[in-house]
Amino acid sequence: MLSRTAENLYWMGRxxxxxxxxxxxxxxxxxxxxxxxxxxxxxxxAVLAILYAEQLYTDTHGEVTEDGVTEFLTLDQSNPSSIxxxxxxxxxxxxxxxxxxxxxxWESLNTTWLAIRDxxxxxxxxxxxxxxxxxxxxxxxxxxxxxxxxxxxxxxFAFTRLGTFLERADNTARLLDTKYQMLAYGGESDxxxxxxxxxxxxxSVGAFRAYHQMYHDVITPERVAELLxxxxxxxxxxxxxxxxxxxxLALLAEGRSLECERLSGEFGARxxxxxxxxxxxxxxxxxxxxxxxxxxxxxxxxxxxxxxxx
Amino acid sequence: xxxxxxxxxxxxxxxxxxxxxxxxxxWLKNTPPELFASKLEQAELLFQKIGITFNVYGSTAGTERxxxxxxxxxxxxxxxxxxxxxxxFQRVRALQMFLHDIYHNQDIIKAGIIPASHxxxxxxxxxxxxxxxxxxxxxxxxxxxxxxxxxEGEFYVLEDNLRTPSGVSYMLEDRAVMMRLFPKLFQENRVxxxxxxxxxxLRQLRSVAPERxxxxxxxxxxxxxxxxxxxxxxxxxxxxxxxxxxxxxxLFVRDDAVWMRTTQGPRxxxxxxxxxxxxxxxxxxxxxxxxxxxxGLLSVYRNGGVSLANAVGTGVADxxxxxxxxxxxxxxxxxxxxxxxxxxxxxxxxxxxxxYVLEHIHELVVKETQGSGGYGMxxxxxxxxxxxxxxxxxxxxxPDGYIAQPTLALSTCPTFVEEGVAPRHVDxxxxxxxxxxxxxxxxxxxxxxxxxxxxxxxxxxxxxxxKDTWVLED
Numbered sequence: 001m002l003s004r005t006a007e008n009l010y011w012m013g014r015x016x017x018x019x020x021x022x023x024x025x026x027x028x029x030x031x032x033x034x035x036x037x038x039x040x041x042x043x044x045x046a047v048l049a050i051l052y053a054e055q056l057y058t059d060t061h062g063e064v065t066e067d068g069v070t071e072f073l074t075l076d077q078s079n080p081s082s083i084x085x086x087x088x089x090x091x092x093x094x095x096x097x098x099x100x101x102x103x104x105x106w107e108s109l110n111t112t113w114l115a116i117r118d119x120x121x122x123x124x125x126x127x128x129x130x131x132x133x134x135x136x137x138x139x140x141x142x143x144x145x146x147x148x149x150x151x152x153x154x155x156x157f158a159f160t161r162l163g164t165f166l167e168r169a170d171n172t173a174r175l176l177d178t179k180y181q182m183l184a185y186g187g188e189s190d191x192x193x194x195x196x197x198x199x200x201x202x203x204s205v206g207a208f209r210a211y212h213q214m215y216h217d218v219i220t221p222e223r224v225a226e227l228l229x230x231x232x233x234x235x236x237x238x239x240x241x242x243x244x245x246x247x248x249l250a251l252l253a254e255g256r257s258l259e260c261e262r263l264s265g266e267f268g269a270r271x272x273x274x275x276x277x278x279x280x281x282x283x284x285x286x287x288x289x290x291x292x293x294x295x296x297x298x299x300x301x302x303x304x305x306x307x308x309x310x
Numbered sequence: 311x312x313x314x315x316x317x318x319x320x321x322x323x324x325x326x327x328x329x330x331x332x333x334x335x336x337w338l339k340n341t342p343p344e345l346f347a348s349k350l351e352q353a354e355l356l357f358q359k360i361g362i363t364f365n366v367y368g369s370t371a372g373t374e375r376x377x378x379x380x381x382x383x384x385x386x387x388x389x390x391x392x393x394x395x396x397x398x399f400q401r402v403r404a405l406q407m408f409l410h411d412i413y414h415n416q417d418i419i420k421a422g423i424i425p426a427s428h429x430x431x432x433x434x435x436x437x438x439x440x441x442x443x444x445x446x447x448x449x450x451x452x453x454x455x456x457x458x459x460x461x462e463g464e465f466y467v468l469e470d471n472l473r474t475p476s477g478v479s480y481m482l483e484d485r486a487v488m489m490r491l492f493p494k495l496f497q498e499n500r501v502x503x504x505x506x507x508x509x510x511x512l513r514q515l516r517s518v519a520p521e522r523x524x525x526x527x528x529x530x531x532x533x534x535x536x537x538x539x540x541x542x543x544x545x546x547x548x549x550x551x552x553x554x555x556x557x558x559x560x561l562f563v564r565d566d567a568v569w570m571r572t573t574q575g576p577r578x579x580x581x582x583x584x585x586x587x588x589x590x591x592x593x594x595x596x597x598x599x600x601x602x603x604x605x606g607l608l609s610v611y612r613n614g615g616v617s618l619a620n621a622v623g624t625g626v627a628d629x630x631x632x633x634x635x636x637x638x639x640x641x642x643x644x645x646x647x648x649x650x651x652x653x654x655x656x657x658x659x660x661x662x663x664x665x666y667v668l669e670h671i672h673e674l675v676v677k678e679t680q681g682s683g684g685y686g687m688x689x690x691x692x693x694x695x696x697x698x699x700x701x702x703x704x705x706x707x708x709p710d711g712y713i714a715q716p717t718l719a720l721s722t723c724p725t726f727v728e729e730g731v732a733p734r735h736v737d738x739x740x741x742x743x744x745x746x747x748x749x750x751x752x753x754x755x756x757x758x759x760x761x762x763x764x765x766x767x768x769x770x771x772x773x774x775x776x777k778d779t780w781v782l783e784d
Contacts, residue, residue, distance in 0.1 A: 001573045004559065092536075
């Protein structure tokens, strides 16, 4: 496959996933803001912190408000990580892939783009934010489903999946990091509040029911962390994402020994054999920061191994 | 209902439905206009969904819009098509021989048919091509010949496009959309299929691969990139042929060969269907400021390490200043009379022609010899006095730069417009393919229609639309 094509596929996968993750972050933050143990403003500031976007936000929007952050993450064309920008970028990558991806994939992405292209804030308010977030998630589900069901399961599929899972690992780490700091260290432990607040986090990653199926017990921050870091069955956990990344890299390597596969496998082994008590004991925050570094490292190495060949 | 003095392809000269249109005329009569409107809307949705959009030059970057599509098909009978095909094959064959000759012996110059200066001083003449032998001596693998019609049997060639002619994707997509919207029409009319065009194109491209690669040559489509106005078509053709769509940055030259950068390492390329102008192909050989091409490509090409379709330097044969010579070119190489003639053309470089043009400019169409896409063109009868004067001055300051032709009464076809179904002027661009095993012509082409009443300018960049073109089987 052309290196440039691989790059387009990879970023198409990443951007669609990022759009979905933005919707998930917005969704959980809105749920938590209305439950109000922390102030709503702290909640929305935390969102900007997850994305390392405080500066960009302040420069363009000034004071942190729900409306401001919502606008910033949804339709703001000057924010490169807004849902609008992610979908646009995914579609631009897809446009350069017209000869590679299936017609159905192109049509599904293009339809998403046409729907959001001219959307205004008024349209958004008319719909309610939650409905909009649902729509973004559905479009992302559709994208993955169409990819799975219509693309050849060859290298092009593998590169798309790489983008999806690296982006997801990155997002799960960020989301858990902020919420864990705010909720677990945020005040007196109170079973009722814990239930609702961690329940919102679980819902935002579509894992509320999964949690109960797996633990049959009250929601505790430690178990939520375990679910999102170490559980191999949970499709948004770090373990799951790194397994998928390593698996796809092994397919792409076709027997060559590539540094990106080694890096991903090495960190994957820590997730596979790690124990939650130990990770929490050493500090979850430090651990999650390392996850972000490793994810970035693997991403750079993928470029070196596949995309920048002479 | 035909307008006075203009041949309508459905109604003829005086409201007599022509045989090929019998069933369509019936259909038009029995279909309520609301249905057309709703079908047209559906068609537009389909096009937008599949993303056939067209970047308009000069507008803000990335602007996309649809080329208007008309749902009334344009129809040609089998016998009309046979005559056209014979004429097109004849013309393209002669032009191939002409190109081979001017880059080799130059017999046509020695015979005094065309002045040496006309060819050698033409900007499109590429001295780099001198004495280079191409596989099968084929210069033009893909030709798009613009044909207009003025009566039942009277066709003229308006223009030869021998560099990187575009529009074939519209031929294919217009057909696909028509079959989706009106499947019954295709049961009632025996329409010759066109969808094998990409397979035919691939076959012809493979046939001109360097001998070294015979058997399983690697073909790629070279595009300037997503911001080119015809990018959709480049991607479409690559996809349909199942070959890579590459940009200049995806290719590099090493060891006298051209390679693609792939995730598995470099892979050798044998045939490049390039949709990039000569000027941009290789910054080391041509325009150093254009970075869309591949440094070193020309030297590999000259050593026979890669084939290009179309060849470098074909522009000299489709230049508007060469066009008036094409009937002579056909006679010279083939000893035959042209089956399809040229539109009479005045060359402003000749003093008596020029005098005529300056005096009759209000009746003529004046074209730049280097222009394309309907830009740099004056339609005399539609232009103002100031515009006439402006073009007079332009011609006087650069006589070689202009030709003029009488305004032809182009045929019209029924077209669905705001006022209902009404006649609009059309032209036709069929695509002639040439490979080592001979020539091929898919029965159809791009019919362009001027949607504005009375307008003769069909270019998509000037508000023209497209129609599905049917060739009926006997």
